[in-house]
Amino acid sequence: MILFDVLTFVGVIGCLLFFGLFKNRSVQSESSYLFAERKCNVWQLTCTLVMTEMNTSTLFSFAGLGYLAGIRALSLPLVFFIGLIFYALTVAKKWKNLDAYSVVELFRKRYGETLAKLASLALITAMIGFTATYVKSLSLLFHPLFPNFSPWVISLILIGITLMMTLRGGLVAIIRTDILSFLLMCLIIPTILFVSYRAAPKTSLVFPEAAQILPTRFVVSLIFLTMFTYILAPWYGQKIFSARSPKVARTSVGLAAILVFLFYGAGVLATAYLKGAGISLNSPDEGIPLIVQSLLPTGMKGLAFATLFAICATTLSGVWSAMSAMVIADFWKCRPEGNYKRGLMLTLAFASISYLLGNTLVDRILAKLILANIPVAALAFALLAGFYSKKVSPFGAFLSIIVGLGWGIGCYLHFGEAGLYTWYWAIYGLPLTFLSGIIGSYLKPLPTFQRNTR
Structure with a gap:
């Protein structure tokens, strides 16, 4: 990136830090730190749900399949649309009516303490796997910009920035940064699609090898797995608990389903056009970063990299926060009026675990994301x-x-x-x-x- 892009990147990150740090001192109670006082409206909740779902791991993986399978890869964003609509229809209102600290509270009420702890351990294990893949995707995104730095150093710096934005303010800070990140994404993702389309406007996106690369059975299996894993997702449950009312919860999830499909779909189409333009990739996962580096105009590159960072950072911080809430609710004693420090220390601990695993165990991002869903399903x-x-x-x-x-x-x-x-x-x-x-x-x-x- 040239100097102007670097300055743009730094400026956007500075804005994200400001939004995350703004009035953090007002967040004193555990309830405020973990659930934003349970007062989120439709706009706030929709933004934070979309940014919770949007992550660079899935974006790069789906876009990579767009490069390989063309328009057929739109079936992958459709998986998320169906999964979130199923969530909205079956459990969104019920989770808000429960209004607990953790989704595992339902298991405790219905099945007892032992089974609740088993469920909590299963979910925490899955979330550790998810966050490790998010860390890996951050390293993949920024390594081409800093080829002389190891993935360990790059991910350490990026995790440090993420923690600076959200660690002190908890869910309140996460929602603030989610809203700004959502607005940035509404600008950048369509722009990425537009510049890619402009590179190959008359290209057919129906690839002859698509059915072999993306079998129907694989897509159908993902639809069912997503439907029956998302309903349990603690990172959604925590956000639903922060809603103002059950109606706000259901409406927000429904809107998030539509927006998530559109954003991921744009990423799929962008890399499909990239292949149509005859551009070769060392790895399909590199499609979106290459579009940003090679096709976006000066100034937009820095903005795009900052937005892609925000997409992953907000997801990471949201899942860390949900894990912290689960540990407090399921293994410690809840203290809604207690101070925020337990949640802060747990968030820091889970960030460290994600950093270590993301740099040691994760190789293929999409494969590991799916595998981590076994204990959830x-x-x-x-x-x-x-x-x-x-x-x-x-x-x-x-x-x-x-x-x-x-x-x-x-x-x-x-x-x-x-x-x-x-x-x-x-x-x-x-x-x-x-x-x-x-x-x-x-x-x-x-x-x-x-x-x-x-």
Whole structure:
């Protein structure tokens, strides 16, 4: 980048820091730090939900498949649209009505302390995996700009900036930076699509090899997995708990579904046009960074890199915050009027873990993102039954979780990524998880008096 782009980048990061740090001293209570006093309106909640979902890991992975499979890769953003609409229709209002510290509170109320802790550990494990991939994607994004620095150094600097923006203010600071990041993204993502289209305006986006690269079975399996994992996502649950009302919660998730599809879809189409222009990539994941570096005009490059950083930083900070809230709620004692320092220290600890794992264990981003969903999908039956059925027993819920974990891990080990393990995991594993929960509840049912009080 030339000097003007560097100055633009620094200026935008400075604005993000200002928004994140503004009036942070007013955030004193644990409730304010973790849930923004539960007063978010539709605009605030929609912005923060979109930015929670938007992350550079998924953006680069989806865009990479756009480069390989063309317009067929729009089926991947469609996966998220369906998953979020399912969330809005089934659990958005119910989570807000619960209005807890953690999504695991439902498991505690319905199935007891032991099962709640098992669910919490499963979700925290998954979120550690997610945040590690986000750190990896940040390194991939900025390494071409700083080729003399190792990924360890680059990710350390970027995580440090992220923590400066959000660590002291918690969810209040996260929402402020989410709103600014959302506005920046509304400018940059369409611009990336436009300059890519301009490079190859008459190119067909129907690629002959698309069906082999992106099989229908893979997409269908992702749709079902997304539907039954997003309903449990603690990073969404925490944001829903911050909503002003159940109606605000459902409306915001519905709007977020549309916007997420449009933003990811634009990334897919941008790299498809890139291939149509005859531009070769060392890796499909490099499509978006290359468009930013090579096709955007002076000034926009710096703005784009700052926006891409913000996309990942806001997701990272949101998931760290959700993990902190879960540990406090599920393993410690909640103190809504206590000070913010427990949440701050936990956020710092989870940031350190993400940094270490992102630089050691993550290689292929999309593959690791999907794999991290195994413990989340295993909880799907217990969650939906907790909201919609009084007959499901703790034993049935426990059995469904064990079967879900075993089946998901078994499919990965037996079939592997090359054998399309997600198909067998989703199409056979999800029904098996639900069936085992029903059978377990039949074999060891709840006593009638407990059923009537839940």
